[in-house]
Amino acid sequence: MSLGHECVGIVAAIGPDVRTLKIGDRVGWGYVRNGCEHCSQCLAGYNFYCLNGSDQYFKTSFDQGSFGTAAVWDEGYVFKIPDAMASEDAAPLMCGGWTVWNALTRYGLKSGDSVGVIGIGGLGHLAIQFAAKMGCEVTAFSSTEAKREEATRLGAHHFVATAGVTELVVPRTIDHLLIETNVHPDLSLYLPILSPRASIYPQQIPLGFPNWEIPFFPLLLKGASIIFATTGPRDQISKMLGFAALHGVKPVVEKFPLTKEGIDASIKKLEDGKMRYRGVLVAEDA
């Protein structure tokens, strides 16, 4: 649960022009809700970057309908959930899954590449699974040893605890480094273990959006790329869901009832930093 923009529901009614959905279909949606459908970004599927200022989560409105019992949505922005996938497993993929999938599939990553994932949380625990299933060699970085076993279970081939460490030791340099923490990491720690021409994907969103210091000259000498892979084209969502269903990529979730008490309890656990890793609110009749 990222405060309610990862949603799954059953189609209860459709308008006269709807062609791709029928009543009873199980669908999910994320934070991209519309687009002008005419500008270059919308035509390429990147509606989040719509040049005509369409209404988007993070930009203008936080009302996604996922804390309610029903929502009205455009058919082009909801996506069928594979039959083999439980709704509670699908919901966290609608943003978190899509985000890491975007980094892993749109910028040249190949099977056999070395992937580093900093932070084993809501996004990181998905990134480890996707990268491992894509045939990459995965190194997980976490502050302490506490998540070593879980990272390994999720598919990480190597695990490195970083708290208090001044030098990282990895068996192989990192070609693609995904940052999935809730604070900005000190990139200088990771410089020595980056491959030449490595790509760095900052996907962290720290509270208050503080600026981030980048060791630019060492990165320049490495020919590194920093890629803000926030959101991909819409056609990727169904591919991501299909891949996850086929290969058994599953979020680790904690379920709460979709009631005021359930929402309060889940938010508290989130604020306490104790959620492992996605809190899912489940409606009684789901």
Ligand SMILES: [Zn+2]
């Ligand atoms: Zn547009």
